[in-house]
Ligand code: SF4
Ligand code: SF4
């Protein structure tokens with residue numbers, strides 16, 4: 001008989017940090033998940049009774065992940081909810097009364113088709129449905145009803161610029177006094193269509209522009225079009241001629257274009273139309289499912305690459321999490337640009353002190369005007385190029401002793417530069433804790449608002465596509481609030 005006192009217990013090679021809920025990447029059933037810390041990285045491990053154990057990298061800096069809880073700002077609850085709590089999160093979207101944040105950004109996918117066929121497409125763009133102008137007007141009215149002062153509406157797809165009614169849709173959003181109207185695009189139509197460019201000049205939406213780098217291989221792997229760079233550069237130059245403000249949106253995949261992030265920022269700093277870059281680690285939903293979940297890019301990976309590749313123009317420490325959503329979802333920094341000199345605000349101002357929601361510091365300790373301006377800037381609803389963003393920036397410039405406070409808003413807009421990182425979750429990394437405080441929602445024709453990562457990971461997207469396509473197919477193009485979309489999920 002063996003003697004237990006002579007045996008040695010094994011130590012695990014990780015710290016068990018917390019328990020949360022996620023989904024099985026295979027069957028999408030909701031299951032428990034553990035967050036583990038190992039070698040200063042954060043992993044999610046979960047077990048589906050049917051499909052086994054899954055582990056994925058979530059955040060490549062465990063210390064920053066744990067420290068980020070101080071940036072978790074109390075949520076602001078929407079004026080009205082569109083669903084009730086029935087089966088529990090994430091099956092009740094939404095927004096249901098359990099949701100912890102209003103929708104800072106509402107996204108309307110006006111179609112499912114695209115003029116590209118990217119291998120990386122999380123929307124799996126293909127023929128399916130087109131919303132009508134009437135649908136979009138009803139969606140916008142409902143958004144204003146639930147938000148009061150609706151902040152940002154983003155038109156997306158598919159490729160929204162190929163929708164025949166995209167211009168009246170943009171106009172309808174502007175007519176409702178929604179503070180910022182944005183258009184997501186791959187740039188193809190803008191590169192070639194003079195009439196469309198003229199129409200955009202009249203409305204001047206903020207442009208979120210797909211731009212992944214400069215190399216043929218980058219575009220071949222991510223977009224299936226190795227020679228598309230020239231078209232993109234042409235579109236950007238044309239946007240500059242009509243005074244549209246642009247944010248570049250690169251999807252970053254390890255071993256594909258992670259060596260191009262510095263060059264993208266340097267290019268953006270010099271281009272007259274570009275006000276910032278929004279890096280998104282590639283996430284593996286839709287057409288881009290196959291990958292090694294332990295090797296995915298995360299926010300800290302891109303920050304380290306940026307520091308190295310910009311020779312310190314932007315450093316890891318310049319970036320601070322965004323507090324309105326869950327703090328590990330996004331990080332951002334703002335810089336004042338004067339010729340060759342780029343000064344991130346965070347080097348002159350203790351931004352993290354102002355955005356610390358655990359310290360319980362008395363308001364008298366902090367200048368409330370600066371705190372309010374920083375909260376507006378460190379929000380997913382801040383839009384580079386907008387006057388509101390420039391005026392918030394002016395307050396912080398004055399506090400830092402930068403000359404920005406003395407400039408006109410349009411001059412300041414051209415000196416303000418934003419670098420943001422946004423790590424969308426996929427079925428491997430899906431964390432219910434994050435999605436319950438998500439501040440980006442897909443706005444649907446029946447009034448539902450579904451948090452972006454739930455929409456793409458849990459199975460909403462597929463079910464919406466099928467139902468809207470069936471309605472288009474029967475000629476019932478108007479899919480207003482009276483016809484609820486229905487969802488079913490494995491339990
Ligand atoms: S993600 Fe939000 S809206 Fe959706 S079920 Fe969970 S709490 Fe409700
Ligand atoms: S990723 Fe964008 S541009 Fe590419 S196919 Fe999908 S919707 Fe179209």
Ligand code: SF4
Pocket residue numbers: 325326329330422423424425434435437438439440451452453
């Ligand atoms: S969209 Fe996803 S990554 Fe962004 S705030 Fe919502 S849950 Fe977080």
